[in-house]
Amino acid sequence: xxxxxxxxxxxxxxxxxxxxxxxxxxxxxxxxxxxxxxxxxxxxxxxxxxxxxxxxxxxxxxxxxxxxxxxxxxxxxxxxxxxxxxxxxxxxxxxxxxxxxxxxxxxxxxxxxxxxxxxxxxxxxxxxxxxxxxxxxxxxxxxxxxxxxxxxxxxxxxxxxxxxxxxxxxxxxxxxxxxxxxxxxxxxxxxxxxxxxxxxxxxxxxxxxxxxxxxxxxxxxxxxxxxxxxxxxxxxxxxxxxxxxxxxxxxxxxxxxxxxxxxxxxxxxxxxxxxxxxxxxxxxxxxxxxxxxxxxxxxxxxxxxxxxxxxxxxxxxxxxxxxxxxxxxxxxxxxxxxxxxxxxxxxxxxxxxxxxxxxxxxxxxxxxxxxxxxxxxxxxxxxxxxxxxxxxxxxxxxxxxxxxxxxxxxxxxxxxxxxxxxxxxxxxxxxxxxxxxxxxxxxxxxxxxxxxxxxxxxxxxxxxxxxxxxxxxxxxxxxxxxxxxxxxxxxxxxxxxxxxxxxxxxxxxxxxxxxxxxxxxxxxxxxxxxxxxxxxxxxxxxxxxxxxxxxxxxxxxxxxxxx
Numbered sequence: 001x002x003x004x005x006x007x008x009x010x011x012x013x014x015x016x017x018x019x020x021x022x023x024x025x026x027x028x029x030x031x032x033x034x035x036x037x038x039x040x041x042x043x044x045x046x047x048x049x050x051x052x053x054x055x056x057x058x059x060x061x062x063x064x065x066x067x068x069x070x071x072x073x074x075x076x077x078x079x080x081x082x083x084x085x086x087x088x089x090x091x092x093x094x095x096x097x098x099x100x101x102x103x104x105x106x107x108x109x110x111x112x113x114x115x116x117x118x119x120x121x122x123x124x125x126x127x128x129x130x131x132x133x134x135x136x137x138x139x140x141x142x143x144x145x146x147x148x149x150x151x152x153x154x155x156x157x158x159x160x161x162x163x164x165x166x167x168x169x170x171x172x173x174x175x176x177x178x179x180x181x182x183x184x185x186x187x188x189x190x191x192x193x194x195x196x197x198x199x200x201x202x203x204x205x206x207x208x209x210x211x212x213x214x215x216x217x218x219x220x221x222x223x224x225x226x227x228x229x230x231x232x233x234x235x236x237x238x239x240x241x242x243x244x245x246x247x248x249x250x251x252x253x254x255x256x257x258x259x260x261x262x263x264x265x266x267x268x269x270x271x272x273x274x275x276x277x278x279x280x281x282x283x284x285x286x287x288x289x290x291x292x293x294x295x296x297x298x299x300x301x302x303x304x305x306x307x308x309x310x311x312x313x314x315x316x317x318x319x320x321x322x323x324x325x326x327x328x329x330x331x332x333x334x335x336x337x338x339x340x341x342x343x344x345x346x347x348x349x350x351x352x353x354x355x356x357x358x359x360x361x362x363x364x365x366x367x368x369x370x371x372x373x374x375x376x377x378x379x380x381x382x383x384x385x386x387x388x389x390x391x392x393x394x395x396x397x398x399x400x401x402x403x404x405x406x407x408x409x410x411x412x413x414x415x416x417x418x419x420x421x422x423x424x425x426x427x428x429x430x431x432x433x434x435x436x437x438x439x440x441x442x443x444x445x446x447x448x449x450x451x452x453x454x455x456x457x458x459x460x461x462x463x464x465x466x467x468x469x470x471x472x473x474x475x476x477x478x479x480x481x482x483x484x485x486x487x488x489x490x491x492x493x494x495x496x497x498x499x500x501x502x503x504x505x506x507x508x509x510x511x512x513x514x515x516x517x518x519x520x521x522x523x524x525x526x527x528x529x530x531x532x533x534x535x536x537x538x539x540x541x542x543x544x545x546x547x548x549x550x551x552x553x554x555x556x557x558x559x560x561x562x563x
Contacts (some may be wrong), residue, residue: 013029013068015078016078018042018049018079018080019041019082020082031478035065035067038080048082056080056083056315057079058315105125106123106124106125106126111139112175112177114179126441127165128163131160136221139351149178150178155168155237158233203264235293235329243269247266247267250293254304263321264317267463270290274344282411288366288367288368288369288374291325291363292328292365293326294328299360299361300361300362304361307389308385316390320393320397362382364380365378366392378395390540470517474518482504487502487507489501489556490557491516492556494561499515504546505553506545516528521559523538
């Protein structure tokens, strides 16, 4: 019976971005955890008791603390938010403490005089007012306060009586630019349109009132500018260079107007929102909702406060959409968005938005990413209800879900094909590596054999050279009939053959060794033995004569290989 392989399932990790008032908490848990475990983590992070906490934003509606996350079939990335209806709103004591600290700080204002291109570095305490800064600049530049034209003040600096700590200046230094108005008379005429108090100075020359501040009269009040502080701050700065910074201001201003329960606006460029919503795995894709705001529309406040901030809408958008926003109130921002719209959606959609009347705003565009282009599924105008808005969002979600299922199927099939191809490529690579390793091993073996053969040949050649030299160095064999005594030696080889030769009895034993070596039996590899008595002749002194070692008149020896 074949053995069964047990595959252990790896836990699936889920990411949660939880919003509470002005804070975002990131929570990462396994899908085997429960909703209650998320609340316990939030209790430590937010210092809110679990009993006072309502965790909202679930796609299936409210869930119990004991609910296992796996049973909710959640995507990898999820957005939730916390409500605490039983807790009072946060006190302003921390803000007051921060303000008091800012009042004690010193601000470095780097002020550039535009006309002469001169820069001044001025230190002011946080308790100094904007009016005091302008009076000091008058002393340096001789530009009267009411003729000063400034660039660089924060949008929150709406009143010259405001102290620097409250104005939103960058700490510790902030750059400003000042110049002279081109026509003081024109400036006064513009102010007359804004305030009925201007008639006090309308018949006088402008220079008569250049030092009005010395009499305790604020220049802004003289020309009716104090009322600007009553205006709402713009949702988005005009001509913002960075879309992310513009969206940060939009989100902050939206929260200050309509409260903290609102959609989580994506902070970044429209291209980055596309990347977040569309250019991910099919299972993680979402619809893109683009909210187009217009402060001058009569529908805006009602739509934002009653529809866009409705808890059901906020929850549904957070779960299923990436929400991006833009303010079309200013002409420059409107033109910039139309350019983006034309680039990403085509001229037809751009023309549709361009022809919308002011009172038809705000607009809600529902975008679905496709393989070749981005499709606008729906354009929702501001004159709608919560139920109708939810219905249209759900209708768009149905279309998106059907397309997403097809994309998931195609992606799974593509991944399966790619996996098969990767496995085949890997098998082919391993096969090539095995063949190469086998070939290299064979080449190494052949090279080693060749090397050993060369060594063997060299050794044989060396031995042959030594044998020949020994053979040539041997004295001639004496004849049997010789005047000197002759010793006849008969030597048996390991193969059974016999070597016979005559030597003079006076010859040294070394000559016998050389004779045997010349026949291929070097004395360092073989030993020469006598029989009666048995002795190792190679152990005798080679300088002694045959007569001295008693190898005379004849003797039979045999060769034996040394161990």
